[in-house]
Each structure stands twice: as C-alpha cells, then as structure tokens.
Amino acid sequence: MNELTRTTITSMEVAEWCGKRHTDLLRDIRKYVQQLGESKIAFTDFFKESTYVTDQNKTLPCFLVTKKGCEFIAHKMTGHKGVEFTARYINRFHEMEELPQRLLTDHPGEVAKLIQALASRMDKQGSVPYKSVEMAKLVCEQYGIQLPADFVKAPDYEQLSLFGNTN
Known part of the structure; x- marks a missing residue:
C-alpha cells in the first residue's frame, strides 16, 4: 500500500481537478474499468479500487489513480479543463518522482x-x-x-x- 500512495493520487483529487462531482468520476472510471476488462487489458495499471473515511466517519468508495490512469482521463478531456487537468497531474507526478526515495514505514x-x-x-x-x-x-x-x-x-x-x- 505504501508504494501505491507514492505512485497514485486519489479519485477525489482527480475529480476536483476535472471540475466533476466525485460520484460522476467514479461512474466514469467504473465504465472505463468495465471496457478495459472486456478488452482483456489490466485495469489495475490505471485504477485501483479503494475506500476513504469521511469526516462523518463513513467509509466510501474511491479509486487510486496511477499516472497512466491520469493520462487515460486526460485523453478523454478537451478544452480548458483538459489542459488544466493535464498540467496539474503532470506537475503532481513529477513532484512525486522528484522526491528522494525515502523509507516508507509499515509501522x-x-x-x-x-x-x-x-x-x-x-x-x-x-x-x-x-x-x-x-x-x-x-x-x-x-x-x-x-x-x-x-x-x-x-x-x-x-x-x-x-x-x-x-x-
């Protein structure tokens, strides 16, 4: 899981950058996952199912989105929102890649x-x-x-x- 947190961003963050409601993005990602599965392409290279806990202590679904997943979503977007999303995810993944490789603890x-x-x-x-x-x-x-x-x-x-x- 530690490796995932260093190489993914949450679907909540993606939704914010896309200007979409999180539930709408979840619907879209589930559709992509289904289509990738039908094509026998591993969706886990793009999206990983997960959950998060809200301030009200509710556990809700989300996805961890890989760099490939962000590229996938970016290719579906056009115009100003597409440009803005692409710039944000590129900057974010470059920041993560530039961080020195540090020991992530399981404890x-x-x-x-x-x-x-x-x-x-x-x-x-x-x-x-x-x-x-x-x-x-x-x-x-x-x-x-x-x-x-x-x-x-x-x-x-x-x-x-x-x-x-x-x-």
Whole structure:
C-alpha cells in the first residue's frame, strides 16, 4: 500500500481537478474499468479500487489513480479543463518522482512514538511548541508520510522578526 500512495493520487483529487462531482468520476472510471476488462487489458495499471473515511466517519468508495490512469482521463478531456487537468497531474507526478526515495514505514505507530519522545524532550529543553511541530513534520517526511505544506505555521511574532527591524 505504501508504494501505491507514492505512485497514485486519489479519485477525489482527480475529480476536483476535472471540475466533476466525485460520484460522476467514479461512474466514469467504473465504465472505463468495465471496457478495459472486456478488452482483456489490466485495469489495475490505471485504477485501483479503494475506500476513504469521511469526516462523518463513513467509509466510501474511491479509486487510486496511477499516472497512466491520469493520462487515460486526460485523453478523454478537451478544452480548458483538459489542459488544466493535464498540467496539474503532470506537475503532481513529477513532484512525486522528484522526491528522494525515502523509507516508507509499515509501522506508523512507531513513527508516532518517536515523534512523541522527541517532542517530550524538546518540551523539557524549553523549545517553543511550533518547533516541535516542525520536527514532527521532518520525521514524517523521512518516513514518506506527507503532511500538508501549511502544517507548520510560525506564530505571527516569529514571522515579523524574520523581516528584521525597520527602525
């Protein structure tokens, strides 16, 4: 599964980029899967069935979409939306390919324990809380766990000091 998360994007992300409702994209992908199966072409090279959990704790279907799957979908699109989707998926897969090959862990609980131990030590040493968050993000990235770019935010007073004194 770790390899899949490094080489695929979710159908929710694809739907957003395509400007489609996720349910409509799922319908389209299921149709592609059926047609590929009828042609005896392995659909798993393009799409992998999966699920996700909503904020309401519901498990819903989705697909993990490979680079080939994105190319497949892009070839079905035309006009501005097609151009925009193609650019987004190309950029996204290039970003994933350019990331250094990092060890992905099958034991996220161990990573969490490591982060907890390091945060505790930093707290005892008087580190400011956002520095612990920066450390946690670095540890996660070393184990191939990607966090949002805005996961770490320095407090406003720290950001102001970056610009130096204007006296």
